[in-house]
Amino acid sequence: MNIAVCLKQVPGTTKVEIDPQTNTLVRQGIENIVNPFDTYALEEGVRLRERYGGKVTAISMGPPQAEAILRDALATGADEAVLLSDAAFAGADTWATAYTLSRAVDKLGPCDIVICGRQTIDGDTGQVGPELAEILGFTFVSYVSQVEEIDGEHMRLKRLMGERYEILEALLPAVITVVKEINTPRLPSLRGMAKAKSATIPVWGAEELEVDGNKIGLTGSATRVIKVFFPQRTQRAEILEGELPGQVDYLIDRLREANLI
Amino acid sequence: MGLLIDLDKCIGCGQCIEFCPFGALEMVGGKVEVREGCTLCGACLDSCAYEALIIEELEATPAADESYRGVWVFAETKDGEFSRVAYELLSEGRKLADARQSELGAVCLGHDIGAVDSLIAGGADRVCVVDSPALADFPEDLCARKLAEVILEYKPEIVLAGATALGRSFIPRVAAILGTGLTADCTGLEIDPETGLLMQTRPTFGGNLMATIICPGKRPQMSTVRPRVFKPDAPDQTRKGGVIRLDFNSEGVTSRTKLLSFVEDLAETVKLEDADVIVAGGRGLEKPENFAMLEELAGALGAAVGSSRPPVDEGWVPYPRQVGQTGKTVCPKLYIACGISGAVQHLAGMQTADVIVAINDDPAAPIFEVATYGIIGDLFKVVPMLIDRLKNG
Ligand SMILES: Cc1cc2nc3c(=O)[nH]c(=O)nc-3n(C[C@H](O)[C@H](O)[C@H](O)COP(=O)(O)OP(=O)(O)OC[C@H]3O[C@@H](n4cnc5c(N)ncnc54)[C@H](O)[C@@H]3O)c2cc1C
Numbered sequence: 155m156n157i158a159v160c161l162k163q164v165p166g167t168t169k170v171e172i173d174p175q176t177n178t179l180v181r182q183g184i185e186n187i188v189n190p191f192d193t194y195a196l197e198e199g200v201r202l203r204e205r206y207g208g209k210v211t212a213i214s215m216g217p218p219q220a221e222a223i224l225r226d227a228l229a230t231g232a233d234e235a236v237l238l239s240d241a242a243f244a245g246a247d248t249w250a251t252a253y254t255l256s257r258a259v260d261k262l263g264p265c266d267i268v269i270c271g272r273q274t275i276d277g278d279t280g281q282v283g284p285e286l287a288e289i290l291g292f293t294f295v296s297y298v299s300q301v302e303e304i305d306g307e308h309m310r311l312k313r314l315m316g317e318r319y320e321i322l323e324a325l326l327p328a329v330i331t332v333v334k335e336i337n338t339p340r341l342p343s344l345r346g347m348a349k350a351k352s353a354t355i356p357v358w359g360a361e362e363l364e365v366d367g368n369k370i371g372l373t374g375s376a377t378r379v380i381k382v383f384f385p386q387r388t389q390r391a392e393i394l395e396g397e398l399p400g401q402v403d404y405l406i407d408r409l410r411e412a413n414l415i
Numbered sequence: 416m417g418l419l420i421d422l423d424k425c426i427g428c429g430q431c432i433e434f435c436p437f438g439a440l441e442m443v444g445g446k447v448e449v450r451e452g453c454t455l456c457g458a459c460l461d462s463c464a465y466e467a468l469i470i471e472e473l474e475a476t477p478a479a480d481e482s483y484r485g486v487w488v489f490a491e492t493k494d495g496e497f498s499r500v501a502y503e504l505l506s507e508g509r510k511l512a513d514a515r516q517s518e519l520g521a522v523c524l525g526h527d528i529g530a531v532d533s534l535i536a537g538g539a540d541r542v543c544v545v546d547s548p549a550l551a552d553f554p555e556d557l558c559a560r561k562l563a564e565v566i567l568e569y570k571p572e573i574v575l576a577g578a579t580a581l582g583r584s585f586i587p588r589v590a591a592i593l594g595t596g597l598t599a600d601c602t603g604l605e606i607d608p609e610t611g612l613l614m615q616t617r618p619t620f621g622g623n624l625m626a627t628i629i630c631p632g633k634r635p636q637m638s639t640v641r642p643r644v645f646k647p648d649a650p651d652q653t654r655k656g657g658v659i660r661l662d663f664n665s666e667g668v669t670s671r672t673k674l675l676s677f678v679e680d681l682a683e684t685v686k687l688e689d690a691d692v693i694v695a696g697g698r699g700l701e702k703p704e705n706f707a708m709l710e711e712l713a714g715a716l717g718a719a720v721g722s723s724r725p726p727v728d729e730g731w732v733p734y735p736r737q738v739g740q741t742g743k744t745v746c747p748k749l750y751i752a753c754g755i756s757g758a759v760q761h762l763a764g765m766q767t768a769d770v771i772v773a774i775n776d777d778p779a780a781p782i783f784e785v786a787t788y789g790i791i792g793d794l795f796k797v798v799p800m801l802i803d804r805l806k807n808g
């Protein structure tokens with residue numbers, strides 16, 4: 155079983171806040187982390203290898219410092235890792251990202267399963283997985299919460315589709331995106347950390363991937379960001395005053411007046 | 416191509432460094448330099464009072480195919496009925512179509528699709544229906560291919576779809592087949608009067624930033640929109656429209672996935688998205704048992720119970736109850752937030768509610784910035800009092 159897991163390095167957004175006075179981002183000690191949803195993707199890849207044998211390759215497209223998350227992936231069970239990094243990849247939208255990732259999957263050789271996170275916390279689109287599947291011509295199943303069985307050419311999956319759980323049979327090769335119910339990611343092992351420390355992680359650029367230059371980075375992106383701004387919040391609550399019972403009565407009166415209750 | 420710093424204009428004030436969400440700008444020898452982390456997001460551009468930052472445009476964006484005209488809405492069905500988001504999109508699509516002086520269409524795929532009059536009453540000039548037994552379980556691969564094929568035939572210049580579980584999974588594949596751009600989770604759509612392009616605004620970066628995105632060179636321009644972001648128009652039964660029924664040739668095509676079975680998640684009694692009143696609890700509820708108190712309040716109000724993320728993470732309530740960036744977007748008439756601080760990721764899912772009541776013992780909680788009424792106090796005192804007054808008049 156050849157498994158590829160796609161991981162993205164993202165800024166640890168929980169630490170990003172807006173300074174209400176200056177309306178700027180407060181970035182104190184903002185550190186880059188692996189996209190939280192992708193840790194479930196990696197864990198599932200490793201578990202599938204433990205069940206069915208084979209190899210797990212972690213792939214990330216990003217700036218050189220994204221190597222850090224690949225090293226973590228090696229420490230937590232990935233067999234190999236490859237970084238897709240090239241100045242020409244900058245500014246890629248989801249399609250150009252999916253295209254670049256697809257070139258790497260092709261270059262890695264025969265692949266049975268590609269696992270992606272459900273969405274990233276910075277771009278937050280969830281589009282890369284399905285687009286990647288379409289470009290590769292693989293089966294696609296989103297929101298997988300359990301890989302029940304892999305049997306020859308098929309796998310049986312459980313997925314959380316809105317309000318319902320579905321059991322699907324999917325033909326391999328396939329791209330799946332996973333939700334966090336699927337597993338609990340393990341911590342790095344000592345052996346893994348030792349291995350990760352000394353591993354060399356190959357870096358593939360536009361040349362190694364033999365990409366079409368018109369399909370990568372900003373050039374290959376159909377979408378353009380033309381403006382970025384801070385959301386405005388103006389409304390201030392009417393803070394109720396007086397004794398608590400009086401506040402509650404006042405509130406109920408207002409809500410009744412407005413026909414809300 | 417890339418982010419450039421005009422060294423003549425840069426005075427080295429460092430203002431832009433604070434603005435970069437990716438930490439990709441750095442001060443080197445009194446001037447700002449761009450590091451590898453730059454994603455060309457553009458957040459820094461407006462921060463520079465000296466206009467020293469520029470994103471170098473591509474030499475030429477290829478012109479879009481002008482033969483594409485009209486706005487289309489993908490009308491998702493659930494249990495044989497069109498989802499509410501279809502009508503929300505029709506009302507917004509109507510405005511866009513009018514601004515472009517073009518037609519509004521709706522397209523639906525599936526099996527045993529009944530009357531489509533409601534889509535016409537909702538604003539559509541024309542409805543395309545692809546109905547086939549082969550599409551009964553909505554095999555996403557076959558549906559994506561068919562929808563792409565229909566789009567290539569009818570050439571709408573804009574295609575809108577709901578950012579539902581299905582829309583988020585299925586529409587990106589349609590966009591990939593068509594090789595066009597797709598903007599996820601838009602909260603604002605507008606036609607640029609000068610260029611006629613669709614300006615798609617969406618929260619990014621966990622709701623900390625808003626980005627406006629265009630798709631200048633490819634057609635159609637595609638967006639997904641979260642349910643409850645736009646309001647549906649009141650249906651107009653007098654509207655007239657055409658219906659086109661299209662064939663689906665299922666010979667020799669089989670889906671790569673097969674639906675074997677499904678179970679509805681029974682935890683959901685009142686669907687959160689459809690509720691007019693929502694009572695939501697956060698970490699302030701402290702333990703799962705306390706959600707019973709919210710259930711009681713909800714019962715007295717005929718409301719559904721929602722939650723912020725921590726109660727879901729802790730396993731107090733199931734995931735379908737989560738409101739926010741990674742949960743549901745709701746827009747009830749009344750949202751009562753109990754013990755919720757109001758993190759941007761939570762606000763992203765509920766701040767468009769008509770009336771918001773916040774109950775929190777921390778006067779500095781950001782939830783009070785979006786609330787209509789705020790009670791600063793202990794929810795364990797306030798909520799029982801509310802229940803008592805509602806029940807006993
Ligand atoms: C990528 C990402 C996605 C996310 N998606 C979501 C999402 O979809 N939805 C979501 O909700 N969050 C989401 N979050 C998490 C979000 O950042 C916050 O951590 C979360 O919303 C906080 O939940 P809370 O308000 O319940 O808890 P807290 O922030 O801990 O707030 C609890 C509040 O309760 C008050 N309180 C405590 N006890 C009482 C009492 N007895 N009476 C009255 N008030 C009391 C406290 O003063 C406090 O304000 C996301 C985060 C990230 C990074």
Ligand SMILES: Nc1ncnc2c1ncn2[C@@H]1O[C@H](COP(=O)(O)O)[C@@H](O)[C@H]1O
Nearest residue numbers: 160161215270271273274279280281282
């Ligand atoms: N630059 C990237 N490198 C590797 N994987 C990525 C990258 N961007 C997105 N992905 C994968 O695609 C998923 C969805 O990303 P997104 O569409 O950005 O929300 C992520 O959870 C990752 O698994």
